[in-house]
Amino acid sequence: MAEESQKWVLMVTAQTPTNIAVIKYWGKRDETLILPVNDSISVTLDPEHLCTTTTVSVSPAFDQDRMWLNGKEISLSGGRFQSCLREIRSRATDVHDKEKGIKITKKDWEKLNVHIASYNNFPTAAGLASSAAGFACLVFALAKLMNANEDHSQLSAIARRGSGSACRSLYGGFVKWIMGKDEKGTDSLAVQLADEKHWDELVIVIAVVSSQQKETSSTTGMRDTVETSLLLQHRAKEVVPKRILKMEEAIKNRDFASFAQLACTDSNQFHAVCLDTCPPIFYMNDTSHRIISLVEKWNCAAGTPQVAYTFDAGPNAVLIARNRETAALLVQKLLFCFPPKSDADLNR
Template sequence: MAEQSKKWILMVTAQTPTNIAVIKYWGKRDEKLVLPINESISVTFDPAHLCTTTTVAVSPSFQQDRMWLNKKEISLDGARYQNCLREIRARANDYEDEKKGIKISKNDWQNLHVHIDSYNNFPTAAGLASSASGFACLVFSLAKLMNVQEDNGRLSAIARQGSGSACRSLFGGFVKWVMGKEEDGSDSIAVPLVDEKHWDELVIIIAVVSSRQKETSSTSGMRETVVTSALIEHRAKVLSLYSLH
């Protein structure tokens, strides 16, 4: 990166809705890559009601990657965040803003740190899929910041590594998460089925009876189900044969 003033800051803000599964994915065949044991279909909420708003910024003056969620700083050390950051940086492209005097080559992104400010307009980790909208918004905003040229289908494979259902929040309407067959997860992506106008009279009512964080995370619940349930394999097989075709 050419010598530049450390005073510049480049920022992008994005907003992504959460989604609710009508045919749910429950259980992973690969924990690290977040690959499901069955395909799923979801409906995306109106972002005016349930969404995550994320602002990402980059500057040569930043000393480390940092993130704030709902105005509280959180750690980015976890594998879910690191996987998303790594995958987006690997796909970054050159960026130039002549008016601001900013010029970033694709290789510079590996050495530039980001600050992330994310906010949910609904209870977090309370069973309303905040991780879905959160990681979808994180990946989408970082991709815009770093001039990533891939479409939302390919970005969904990255968001999936943060939270499985996040891949579906990159599209509106009804969305299918294709489980895929490749070991590297490259074909486990979200694809839109129909847009939000397809079932225009559909209304989803959400009653929040508690905003407290749920005691058992989805990740833990799925892991326990895969280990202990005698029916989970049968469910996945039946879904793959009938439900989604």
Template structure:
């Protein structure tokens, strides 16, 4: 990359359905690494009804990282977004797009800024795991843009920095998020239990009685539970 090169834009788009926990983790044993106190089992829902679609673009013309959610710009200063960007950039590889004449070396990704546009086709922050779908989609799409060669389990461990969910871009359908035992969280990732053909007659109906943003975030609720509940140790 050099100052005289044309101001190209490289883009990638991904879509992730949301997934709802049947057995939910509730509470973290490490707030910084987002390590939960128990496993969870989740069911991936129909992406036509509940999904996040994210487009990411990189260009030497972008002076900073920026993000828009449902058409409104949001701050990227929060730790979870920065953690996801940092971890994906660490794993980025060379990109050679012959069609567009773009060549990017893996070390250049640290200097390139990205623009992110994400859209949810269902109510956001209303209890339907919009953060899970959005962060999973973000990690998957950034990995696609930066030619990250990691399997979905590894990517799920990166998405954990945003929200502790699986990577539902592919149809895992029913998956388990293993809480892990290692202090660094390296063994905390998603694993498939069964695929979409396992339970053909299962139907999930979601009734949205209010699209308002919930008053207590999951993060806040979990923190309160860990700090005040004498029963959490038995649940976990």
């Protein structure tokens, strides 16, 4: 039945949203295990919007593991993909698809190869956490396919091996990545602080300043910062732990003023340590600066924060409005300050 058996394909599709850190992760204490120098907190976006869709399939006809990202084949030879595949494979259990008449035993998984097709519905590697959504989705889909019965927290630790911030995309709502203490990283995983219903009046607007891929990858940038910045350790050890406590409190109490103040200052401090790196890393540009000024002036004029901003490893602004009305006003203001190009401009 070898001929026959090679025809079957079993597949699973999953969709995972990206997440945006409001207390930033920047700097690893272990490069291979991807263990961070501080805790971080993020908000997971609505899966209807920025997300990765990944289909994983298995078939005896596949002679090697392969992956396609946005339709283009990419190499799976990197340590990060290999870590995730290895960790999930080692947790695979028996699968029995009665409808298709397929039986895969725990032992079979060691020999079977997978094909992975992943799509981002937003710019890749432009500082919008595409790798976070990507690895979280990959791990989740593989775990489902291979019937690996791990809870979300355990899966988050595996996704972390793919891309640190990916661990935070396994949950919705507000998520904390606990840095952990264990040398092997077993306690460096994500926990949910509050689910997506807890503070659902917040509206996130993403202003794409540039969809180009960033010049300095997060991995390289972080490594350079850890090696050269004289401010990073002070941030990681003295500043962030206090901010994490305050941010948890702000989220718990839906205290937008504190939330915004903490998110903005932490974003700025993350970019400050990038600038304190040798050679310096600039992720924000003049347009990012103008967006910050717009928000700062508005918040100052209103007497209390209306919008929080946060920037990841790129010039794109993630703006968090306190409610729908504020979000509508924000979009108005952005369109006024950054009018869309006329057709004439575009044809130049």
